[in-house]
Amino acid sequence: MTATRQFRPGFVVASSAVLLLAAGVVAGLPLYVFPVSDDIDHVDVVVVLGPIDQERLWTAEWLIDHGRADALVLSVPPDGSSVTVDGRDYCASTKLCFIASPSTTRGEVSAVEGIARREGWTDIAYVTGTAHVSRARWIAMSCSTRSVAVVEARENRNPAEWLWSYVYQTAGFLKAAVVGCLDD
Template sequence: MTKTDTRRRRRRRVVLVVLAVVLVGASALAARLFVWPSLPPLPDKADAIIQLGGPGNRRSVALDLVREGRAPVAAISVSDEERAVAGWCDDGRLRGVPVICFHSEPFTTRGEARSIEQLAREHGWHSVILVTSPDQAKRAELRVRRCYPGQIFVATAHLPWYWYPGQVLYQAAAMVKAYTIETSC
C-alpha cells in the first residue's frame, strides 16, 4: 500500500467520523426542538385556550383543558372548508365547551398569530395556552410572541410516531424561514 492510499483512507475515515458526528448532533437537536420540546408547566388559569390548525388530536386537548377549568373558552383555528361544515362554529359550543372559531388569512402559523393578537385585543386576553403538536410548539410560540404581548403557554397533542420524520423536516424548514425571512409579526 502506498502513502497516497494510506492518506486517502485516513481522509475518508475523518470525513466519515465528521459526518457521523454532524448527523448525531443534528438528530439530537431535532429531537429536542421537535419531538420533546422543553416547555414550562401550564398555569392553573389562562384567559383562553387556543387550538392551532394542524395534525394530532389538538381539538380534544383544547376542549379537555377548558373542561379542567384552565380557561373559560377555546378559540379554534379552522379552515374555510371546516367552518362551512362545522355547525358548532355558529352555535358557539362544541361538546359543551364555549368556543370561538377563527380563520386566519393566510391560513398559516403566522396568520394564526396575527389572528390571536386581534382576538386577544377584542376579548381582553392577557394569557393564552396554545394547543399544538410537539413538532410545532417552539415555532408557534415564537410566531405568537411576535404578535401578542401577553403570557403564552404551550400544551401539546400527541402525534403518531410515524408522522415525525416528515413533520420534523417540515418544521425545521419552517423554523429557518421564521428566523430568516419572516422575522416580524
Template sequence: MTGTTRTGLRARWAAWSAASVVALGVVWLLVGWIVFQHPRTEQPARSDALLVLGPPDRTRMAEALRLMDAGLAPVLVVATPGTGDLGDDPGEAHYTRAEQTCAADPGYEVICFRPDPSTTQGEAVRLRELGEQRGWEHVSVLTYRQHVARSRLLLTRCYAGELDVLAFDYPSVPRGLLREFAYQSGGFVKAWLTPGCDQQLPWRPKSLD
C-alpha cells in the first residue's frame, strides 16, 4: 500500500468518524428535545399531597403555593436538598424559604425534609416512606420541565400509587439548555445503572444513619 493510499484511507476514516459524531449529536439533541423539553405531564387534579422536588427556590415555591391555594391537596411536602443545586438563589436562601413555609400556618399541613441522599432518588425514597405511613394513593409532584422525565422514572420506582407530574418553566433555563440536556442524560445513565428504588452506585452509597 502506497503512502498516498494510506493517506486517503486515513482521510476517509477521519471524515466518516466526524460524520458519525455529528450524526450522534443530532440524534441526541432530537431525543433531548422530545424527552426533556416536551415531556409528558399531567393537568393539576385533586390528590392526597403535593410533593415539591428541591431546591425550594422562588419560582417553584410560587407555583407550589399557587396550586395549594387552588385546593390541589391537603398536604404540601417540600424537599430541601443540599446547597449548590439548581435554583434562582444560591446557598442557604433555599433553606430560609423552606423554613418560612414550614413555619407558616397556610391552612394546610406542610412537611419539609432533607432527602437522603440529597438527590431526586432520595426524594423518591422519602415519598415511598410518607406514602406508606399516611396511606397516600394519589400524589402530585412539581418540578421544572427538563427534570420531568427523569423524576417520573425515579419516583415510580418507589411509589406505587397514582402519580401526577406537574411542570413549571423558569424564565430562562438556569444551566442553559444544552447543559441541562447533558445533565439529565447523565442522570438517566445513573438511573439505568441503579434500577432499584434505593439502589446506589457502590462508590456513592446512601448516607442513612
C-alpha cells in the first residue's frame, strides 16, 4: 500500500508567497541594492536629488573637488528650507538650489532640464542614493535631452529600510511608466 501525500491549500499559498517574495528580492538586487553607478570623466553640472543627505553631498563635492564637474545644483524640499549639513548652509553659498514641481524625480529632472537650457549645460550627472539610482537613470534618460549620468551615493540600510526601498522604488518605476515625462 502506498501513501499519497496531500498538500493543504494554506501550505501551497504560503510556499508560493515565499517563493514569489524570494524571486522579487533576487530580481531587485541589480536594480536597488547593486545598481550600476556611472563613472564620469567630466560633466557641466552635478545635481543632487532629494532628499539631500550627507552622503549625497559628499559624493557631489568629491566630483567637483576632483575636477569631474564644474557646478553643483541641489534639489531642496518643497517648503523651500535650506540644505544644512554639519552646520553648513549649502544654499547660502554660490551653489544653485531649486524646488521641483512636482516634488518627484520627474519634477527634479524637468526643473534641471530648464536650468540646463538656460545655463547652456549639455552633460549632467545626478547623484542619488543606492536604491534610487536605477529609477533616477531611467527617468533622466527618458525625460532629458542632455547627456545624463547617475552616480551612486552609497547608503547603509537595515533590512526594513531595504524592504521599504523595494516597494517604494518599484511603485515609482510603475508610476513613471504610466505618467511619463513632464512637458516644459
